[in-house]
Each structure stands twice: as structure tokens, then as C-alpha cells.
Amino acid sequence: MSNNRVSRRQFLNYTLTGVGGFMAAGVLMPMVRFAVDPVLATKAGGDYVLTEQKVSELTETPVKVDFTYEQTDAWYKSDVTNNAWVYKDGDKIVALSPVCKHLGCTVNWAGDKAEPNQFYCPCHSGRYEKNGKNVPKTPPLGPLDEYQVKEKDGLLMIGKVVANTMVKN
Numbered sequence: 001m002s003n004n005r006v007s008r009r010q011f012l013n014y015t016l017t018g019v020g021g022f023m024a025a026g027v028l029m030p031m032v033r034f035a036v037d038p039v040l041a042t043k044a045g046g047d048y049v050l051t052e053q054k055v056s057e058l059t060e061t062p063v064k065v066d067f068t069y070e071q072t073d074a075w076y077k078s079d080v081t082n083n084a085w086v087y088k089d090g091d092k093i094v095a096l097s098p099v100c101k102h103l104g105c106t107v108n109w110a111g112d113k114a115e116p117n118q119f120y121c122p123c124h125s126g127r128y129e130k131n132g133k134n135v136p137k138t139p140p141l142g143p144l145d146e147y148q149v150k151e152k153d154g155l156l157m158i159g160k161v162v163a164n165t166m167v168k169n
């Protein structure tokens, strides 16, 4: 017969520790899960957002194309609508960001009647050529950013914003 018998006191200690640990895990697990949920969440879909713009209707004149995507800020999800100035340059589809590279206002195509073939920023009279190149001696110091684009079932898809690929500095 073994001398390593468990005393009543030890048995009670083991039992209470086990039950207490089990209950603590039951309380803590949902809290931990909630805290790290945004990190564990899988990202749905690709990086491109489908727009309602038919590629066949694009011309050499830039048009404003809206696109909406879901943004997750930690636990808060919201729909964000952005837009791009989109036109055709030969077979290439060009989508430029409307965010002015001076202080972030929104640029418009042909917004200045004196320069109908340029983008114009009304905040401080910034101007850009059609390919997004900032016009010298106006406030912006860099070209408009560009969106990656692709086509799906005849509709335009807008992807990530990247540095302007058409302007050589």
C-alpha cells in the first residue's frame, strides 16, 4: 500500500483550484476573444471594389466614379464612399485620386474655366495636367496618386491607391 495518500485538506485544495480555474477560464475566454477579435478576423474579398461604371462608356474625358467599401476600425465597421477621376488613355484605363497633394482638398476636372484640360483644386488654385502631373508654380508639390484598376464583366473595379505611374520626376 502506498504512503502517498491525499489528505482531505489536499483533496479539497485540488478540487477548489480545479473548479476555480475552470470558472475563471469560462469568464476570461470570451473577454480575450473579444479583445483580439479584429486581429483574428479574416479579410473578405480581394482588394478591388466593384463600381457601377461601364468600361465601354469611358472616354478620353475624365469622369468622376464613386465606389464604396467597408472600412473596419477595430470593432467599428462603416461604409466609406470615395471617388476617382477615370478616363481612357488609348487602351489603358487611368483612375486618378481626387485628393490634392498640397493639403488634401478635392480636385475637379476642368474646374478652372481658364484651363479646361486640367484638374483644378479650388482651395489654393492648385492645378494638375490630365495625367496627374502637378503644374509648376502652383501649390501642389507632387502628382495626383493613381488607383489600380481592372475590369470585371464590363464594369470597372478600383483597387489600391499607388504613386502616379505616368509622371516621371
Ligand code: FES
Pocket: 100, 101, 102, 103, 104, 105, 121, 122, 123, 124, 125, 126, 127, 139, 140
Ligand atoms: S489643397 Fe489643393 S492647392 Fe491647396
